[in-house]
Amino acid sequence: MMKILITRKVPEALLKRLYELPNVEVIMFDKEDEPMPREQLLAELKTADGVFSNLSDKLDREALEQAEYLKVISTLAVGYDNIDLEVAREKGIKIGHTPYVLTEATADLTFALLLATARNLPQGQQMIKNNEWSSWSPFGLTGKQVYGSKIGIIGMGRIGLSVARRAKGFSMDVLYHNRSRHEEAEKEVGAIYCSLDELLEQSDFVVLLAPGSKATYHMIGTEQFKKMKNTAYLINSSRGTNVDEKALYDALKTGEIKGAGLDVFEKEPISADHPLLELENVLAIPHIGSASIETRQEMVEVTVSNLINGLTGKELVYEVPNQ
Numbered sequence: 001m002m003k004i005l006i007t008r009k010v011p012e013a014l015l016k017r018l019y020e021l022p023n024v025e026v027i028m029f030d031k032e033d034e035p036m037p038r039e040q041l042l043a044e045l046k047t048a049d050g051v052f053s054n055l056s057d058k059l060d061r062e063a064l065e066q067a068e069y070l071k072v073i074s075t076l077a078v079g080y081d082n083i084d085l086e087v088a089r090e091k092g093i094k095i096g097h098t099p100y101v102l103t104e105a106t107a108d109l110t111f112a113l114l115l116a117t118a119r120n121l122p123q124g125q126q127m128i129k130n131n132e133w134s135s136w137s138p139f140g141l142t143g144k145q146v147y148g149s150k151i152g153i154i155g156m157g158r159i160g161l162s163v164a165r166r167a168k169g170f171s172m173d174v175l176y177h178n179r180s181r182h183e184e185a186e187k188e189v190g191a192i193y194c195s196l197d198e199l200l201e202q203s204d205f206v207v208l209l210a211p212g213s214k215a216t217y218h219m220i221g222t223e224q225f226k227k228m229k230n231t232a233y234l235i236n237s238s239r240g241t242n243v244d245e246k247a248l249y250d251a252l253k254t255g256e257i258k259g260a261g262l263d264v265f266e267k268e269p270i271s272a273d274h275p276l277l278e279l280e281n282v283l284a285i286p287h288i289g290s291a292s293i294e295t296r297q298e299m300v301e302v303t304v305s306n307l308i309n310g311l312t313g314k315e316l317v318y319e320v321p322n323q
């Protein structure tokens, strides 16, 4: 008998292929809106052969070392910074993730965040709800014009390129920074490769789409905010840990940068009394980059396939690259 652990409630209709596997016991956590408590996760992992995981499970050394039978971790996400890859490799545990299927939904959300931040949409809604809209005003709630401006994408990968395509539709100049050149982006949307400093100095919108990792931890901090234009915006839909939030707060408070649109935070969920949320020039949303119904369904499909393939000794549909 094999045991599959699903650490968050997912509609059973989408899991049919798992329930139909012979000699398999499926244990699913019964809550959709909260993570499986750590103690329970550790206890269940001890006897699990496969885990259908998600971003809020910390699959660190402590969790994985005692997972004696674990053959595959299949995570409902493209990012895998919550998983200790080194231990997984040591123990021969395969890791599956969900790239491609979430690219367009996340690019849509990133661009929506950019537009809403630049054009003060939350402030407009609040004004109406507070009954404070007295009349049309020549310069009331004016924001930065997106059309024709300059976007700088840090992390020109799958989602980065999809954001760049949207930016082209708005006649934006596209700069980007990666560790390596992305020739397809250069050819297709005329993206210009820059050093990080050049990108920060020139962009009207700095958009973060690099993965969370040791290399990207706090890659945007005090020094980087100083390099940005005072009129520029930071849009982060990658990982909260890529930005030093204390430095971001100071940069927003002192006018070093104009505003920020954030889908991700150093600690999630961000607490309602976090200083960043007191600032007028911050638009914060709760990590919903890939949250369209269609995309989440496809992500579950891929997560199930990765899990089944891992348990039956086949190649995963999308295996996390060897880092």
Ligand SMILES: NC(=O)C1=CN([C@@H]2O[C@H](COP(=O)(O)OP(=O)(O)OC[C@H]3O[C@@H](n4cnc5c(N)ncnc54)[C@H](OP(=O)(O)O)[C@@H]3O)[C@@H](O)[C@H]2O)C=CC1
Pocket (backbone or CB within 6 Å): 078, 079, 080, 099, 100, 102, 103, 106, 154, 155, 156, 157, 158, 159, 160, 177, 178, 179, 180, 181, 209, 210, 211, 212, 215, 216, 237, 238, 239, 263, 264, 287, 288, 289, 290, 291
């Ligand atoms: N908000 C949300 O809900 C979602 C967030 N995400 C986040 O978006 C990230 C990107 O996803 P996706 O586009 O599919 O991933 P990709 O791997 O396709 O793209 C990531 C890009 O980041 C670049 N990169 C990696 N490390 C660095 C570094 N140290 N400095 C600069 N650039 C770097 C890579 O280029 P190179 O290797 O050349 O440096 C690569 O082009 C995910 O890892 C995840 O964290 C994804 C989906 C939803």
Ligand SMILES: O=CC(=O)O
Pocket (backbone or CB within 6 Å): 055, 076, 077, 078, 079, 080, 102, 289, 290
């Ligand atoms: O943040 C979401 C992901 O898929 O990674």
